[in-house]
Amino acid sequence: xxxxxxxxxxxxxxxxxxxxxxxxxxxxxxxxxxxxxxxxxxxxxxxxxxxxxxxxxxxxxxxxxxxxxxxxxxxxxxxxxxxxxxxxxxxxxxxxxxxxxxxxxxxxxxxxxxxxxxxxxxxxxxxxxxxxxxxxxxxxxxxxxxxxxxxxxxxxxxxxxxxxxxxxxxxxxxxxxxxxxxxxxxxxx
Amino acid sequence: xxxxxxxxxxxxxxxxxxxxxxxxxxxxxxxxxxxxxxxxxxxxxxxxxxxxxxxxxxxxxxxxxxxxxxxxxxxxxxxxxxxxxxxxxxxxxxxxxxxxxxx
Numbered sequence: 001x002x003x004x005x006x007x008x009x010x011x012x013x014x015x016x017x018x019x020x021x022x023x024x025x026x027x028x029x030x031x032x033x034x035x036x037x038x039x040x041x042x043x044x045x046x047x048x049x050x051x052x053x054x055x056x057x058x059x060x061x062x063x064x065x066x067x068x069x070x071x072x073x074x075x076x077x078x079x080x081x082x083x084x085x086x087x088x089x090x091x092x093x094x095x096x097x098x099x100x101x102x103x104x105x106x107x108x109x110x111x112x113x114x115x116x117x118x119x120x121x122x123x124x125x126x127x128x129x130x131x132x133x134x135x136x137x138x139x140x141x142x143x144x145x146x147x148x149x150x151x152x153x154x155x156x157x158x159x160x161x162x163x164x165x166x167x168x169x170x171x172x173x174x175x176x177x178x179x180x181x182x183x184x185x186x187x188x189x
Numbered sequence: 190x191x192x193x194x195x196x197x198x199x200x201x202x203x204x205x206x207x208x209x210x211x212x213x214x215x216x217x218x219x220x221x222x223x224x225x226x227x228x229x230x231x232x233x234x235x236x237x238x239x240x241x242x243x244x245x246x247x248x249x250x251x252x253x254x255x256x257x258x259x260x261x262x263x264x265x266x267x268x269x270x271x272x273x274x275x276x277x278x279x280x281x282x283x284x285x286x287x288x289x290x291x292x
Binding site for chain 2: 134
């Protein structure tokens with residue numbers, strides 16, 4: 001990563017934890033874990049609580065749909081690391097690549113498809129046209145669902161920017177799969 | 190969803206007003222996206238607007254200017270959170286207006 005301290009500045013207990021992770025997964029520790037465990041009282045703990053609430057808290061969106069939203073935000077932000085990570089989680093949650101592709105291609109006349117279009121536009125950086133929200137409303141998306149989707153945007157708007165800025169090193173498919181299983185079993189805290 | 194504002198405020202309170210290596214004023218500037226003609230200012234601006242274009246040289250310049258790694262760590266985080274919060278706030282007001290319209 002672009003700051004040496006994010007690779008090597010962790011406390012003794014965290015370094016032990018990283019050794020255990022490396023031993024159990026036979027893979028390097030994912031950079032997102034190194035970021036969240038570096039001075040966790042400054043950023044990682046509270047942001048982890050927020051992300052867990054958004055991604056695993058009560059919502060009428062399923063976990064898989066929210067992970068698909070996270071990968072959509074990351075893709076629009078041009079964050080390849082987060083895109084691969086959350087695509088892997090969504091695929092695992094949906095139990096097949098086909099189901100993932102079908103969900104990703106949802107039409108704008110469905111609540112999910114219309115919501116993904118809002119997240120793409122928002123994450124690309126331009127103004128979001130009110131018409132996109134009107135379309136989502138016509139498609140049947142409720143205000144609460146759209147509020148929940150904006151929560152996903154907040155969590156991954158921050159994380160995607162940080163992954164890009166700090167220069168997260170791309171992990172192997174195996175490491176992302178292992179991370180996916182962990183995130184689906186334990187969440188983000 | 191649980192009260193997102195509560196979780197966001199906990200993050201903001203810590204990164205902006207808690208202890209750190211950078212000053213609270215520096216963190217507030219990075220959060221607000223205040224343009225500053227310094228290497229750190231250019232880095233945090235890039236993090237906010239075009240994070241995909243950040244390069245090793247942006248960090249190297251900030252560190253060469255005298256910032257420590259911990260200061261840069263904090264200011265980059267504040268910039269990412271601040272930009273996302275501005276976009277979140279703006280789009281929520283669009284959402285509110287649309288749902289006030291007759292269906």
